[in-house]
Amino acid sequence: MTIPSFKKDMFVMLIFSAVILTMPMWLKPLGAGYPDLLQKFAIFGIFAVGYNILFGLTGYLSFGHAAFLGVGSYTAVWSFKLLTMNVLPAILFSVVLSGIVAAIIGFISLRRSGIYFSILTLAFAQMFYNMAYSVLTPVTNGETGLQLARTDPRIIDNMLSEAGAGLPSPGLFGIQMSGYSGFYFCAVLLIIAFFISQRIFHSPFGMKLQAIKSNQTRMKYTGYNTRPYLLTAFVISGMYAGLAGALMATTDPLAGAERMQWTASGEVVLMTILGGVGTLIGPLLGVGIIKYFENIFSALNEQALLAAYSFMPDWLAKMMVTITSPFVGEGWHLTLGALFVIIVVFLPGGIMEGLGKIKNLFRKRPPDPVEKTLVEGQIQEEKA
Amino acid sequence: MSNIILEIDNVQKSFGGLKALHNLNLQVEEGKVHAIIGPNGAGKSTMLNVCIGRLAPDSGVVTFNGENVLGKQPHEINQAGISRVFQTPEIFPDLSLLQNVMIPAFAKREGSFRFNMFSNLCSEKEVMDEASHILHDIGLNEQEHDHAGSLSRGDKRRLELAMCLIQHPKLLLLDEPTAGMARHDTNRTIELLKKIKETGMTKVIIEHDMHVVFSVADHISVLAQGTIIASGTPDDIRGNPKVQEAYLGGAHL
Numbered sequence A: 001m002t003i004p005s006f007k008k009d010m011f012v013m014l015i016f017s018a019v020i021l022t023m024p025m026w027l028k029p030l031g032a033g034y035p036d037l038l039q040k041f042a043i044f045g046i047f048a049v050g051y052n053i054l055f056g057l058t059g060y061l062s063f064g065h066a067a068f069l070g071v072g073s074y075t076a077v078w079s080f081k082l083l084t085m086n087v088l089p090a091i092l093f094s095v096v097l098s099g100i101v102a103a104i105i106g107f108i109s110l111r112r113s114g115i116y117f118s119i120l121t122l123a124f125a126q127m128f129y130n131m132a133y134s135v136l137t138p139v140t141n142g143e144t145g146l147q148l149a150r151t152d153p154r155i156i157d158n159m160l161s162e163a164g165a166g167l168p169s170p171g172l173f174g175i176q177m178s179g180y181s182g183f184y185f186c187a188v189l190l191i192i193a194f195f196i197s198q199r200i201f202h203s204p205f206g207m208k209l210q211a212i213k214s215n216q217t218r219m220k221y222t223g224y225n226t227r228p229y230l231l232t233a234f235v236i237s238g239m240y241a242g243l244a245g246a247l248m249a250t251t252d253p254l255a256g257a258e259r260m261q262w263t264a265s266g267e268v269v270l271m272t273i274l275g276g277v278g279t280l281i282g283p284l285l286g287v288g289i290i291k292y293f294e295n296i297f298s299a300l301n302e303q304a305l306l307a308a309y310s311f312m313p314d315w316l317a318k319m320m321v322t323i324t325s326p327f328v329g330e331g332w333h334l335t336l337g338a339l340f341v342i343i344v345v346f347l348p349g350g351i352m353e354g355l356g357k358i359k360n361l362f363r364k365r366p367p368d369p370v371e372k373t374l375v376e377g378q379i380q381e382e383k384a
Numbered sequence B: 001m002s003n004i005i006l007e008i009d010n011v012q013k014s015f016g017g018l019k020a021l022h023n024l025n026l027q028v029e030e031g032k033v034h035a036i037i038g039p040n041g042a043g044k045s046t047m048l049n050v051c052i053g054r055l056a057p058d059s060g061v062v063t064f065n066g067e068n069v070l071g072k073q074p075h076e077i078n079q080a081g082i083s084r085v086f087q088t089p090e091i092f093p094d095l096s097l098l099q100n101v102m103i104p105a106f107a108k109r110e111g112s113f114r115f116n117m118f119s120n121l122c123s124e125k126e127v128m129d130e131a132s133h134i135l136h137d138i139g140l141n142e143q144e145h146d147h148a149g150s151l152s153r154g155d156k157r158r159l160e161l162a163m164c165l166i167q168h169p170k171l172l173l174l175d176e177p178t179a180g181m182a183r184h185d186t187n188r189t190i191e192l193l194k195k196i197k198e199t200g201m202t203k204v205i206i207e208h209d210m211h212v213v214f215s216v217a218d219h220i221s222v223l224a225q226g227t228i229i230a231s232g233t234p235d236d237i238r239g240n241p242k243v244q245e246a247y248l249g250g251a252h253l
Helices: A006-021 A035-058 A066-082 A087-109 A114-133 A155-160 A179-201 A204-214 A216-221 A226-251 A262-275 A282-299 A302-308 A314-327 A329-346 A350-363 A369-383 B044-051 B074-080 B097-110 B125-137 B153-165 B183-198 B210-216 B234-239 B241-248
Strands: B004-015 B018-029 B033-037 B059-064 B082-085 B171-175 B202-206 B219-224 B227-232
Touching (some): A035 A226, A035 A262, A066 A087, A066 A114, A066 A226, A087 A114, A179 A204, A179 A226, A204 B097, A216 A226, A216 B074, A262 A329, A314 A329, B004 B202, B018 B044, B018 B227, B033 B210, B044 B082, B044 B202, B074 B082, B082 B153, B097 B125, B097 B153, B153 B171, B153 B183, B202 B210, B210 B234, B227 B234, B227 B241
Parallel strands (some): B033 B202
Antiparallel strands (some): B219 B227
């Protein structure tokens, strides 16, 4: 477990950027090379990378990060409605506001640790979710969701030019935020987000967060005030979630409260664990796998299954369809659940642990003579 | 008479009906190695817990360097200059040995909170060198990149000692630093303790191993049933009949 040098980190960054930016090319053969899905990869990637700063480094399991996602989305849409369709102010406001909300929730929740912390964050997120449908309806527009309208003030835009005839869409100085340009915008932000996360992981600050996860008692008696460290990590990961929420609103300018439901908080936990908690790249693998399979499995239906089993005899094909159909379409969460159980039971460290094991398999060298004689000696002792 | 660095004045602590500390008075002189001995359950560890802010006493005052430490947070007490080696090693099992000693070094340099998120660990050469150096001193430098959790119990203790030493505390509290160690490791620890003694660091050491106590201590206090029953130089203590009665049930040291 050595500390990677700055040079090595930059090399990793270079490869990472290349892989992300060429995603449309290498995902095409896998049937995932279209902008909508690619944007989803990038946005959830940012969400998971940020979540991992809290959960992966400090070990504090938050079940309420969807609240920040929601705050980010609503703020972005309000920025579109009131100020301008430009995405930069929307993103800026979202990140700042979700950071403030995270500071408040974190300040209260971090008084407890372990399961109590998880429950507190869950309670806060559910409070936000319910308030979006009740007291906060003037802000959130309740069940309809917050939408753009032609009559919105858009103060800055209207000062600069006449309002167009149709409904405007978000953009970056004239670049539309849909299609491939939208993906590249999200991808660049993901690269920046990953870079910041890498810097945190390999800084003294990140090492101290890992030390808190390892032994908080020792940290206190070593002269550290652990609370501000935890709060900073919580706020940073809240800001990442706010950014992801804002990007959801830029690619589809509509904010609904269902984004804040506990299932959304649960999803990011699944992604992080599936990929590998506390590793830099793991959460992104988790996002890729979950979003990719969601895309494939939820698109399947009985007809598609029947076509896939057409090589079988009729009665067998029908039986197979009956068995497998609950796992696809609306029921794809069942597949996800099964996959999650398998991963957690056999690879508690997620996919990253699996990759590490494969790597060790190839590196295996014959035992050196000293070890061998020791083992043989032991066997002889046991025999005697 | 030299400076009194730590003064425990009339401290009481009860757990339910059990009086763990009863009118405890203790003075530790600066620069001395002060050993506390006493039978099991005498309140030795409780006394240390009160000093580092882990337990609040029912009454009494603890003064360190002229300042009252009661009511302070553990991290404030550490920043004031008290480090402690625990009875069961408290280390960071998931971090490497090098990181284990870098953490306290950062605490000493940067205080209780610093948000240095953009500096790279590798560029912190000074701290890394200091950490490597101290690992070399305790003979664990070859494993510096291993997980601390994989160490043997004796090595964990030595690592924890190194984590305290790198902070150059004004007062070092040691709770049975050689318990569970093989004789060879114990001798190594004694050598290490003697080496630190030359630096003039004040130490309070709780120990059962008389060999260790008599080889390093300048002053010995005997704790029994929550109170000090005897205090003096090693020679005084060796000949004190009261001590032999309480500690050894009459047997001779």
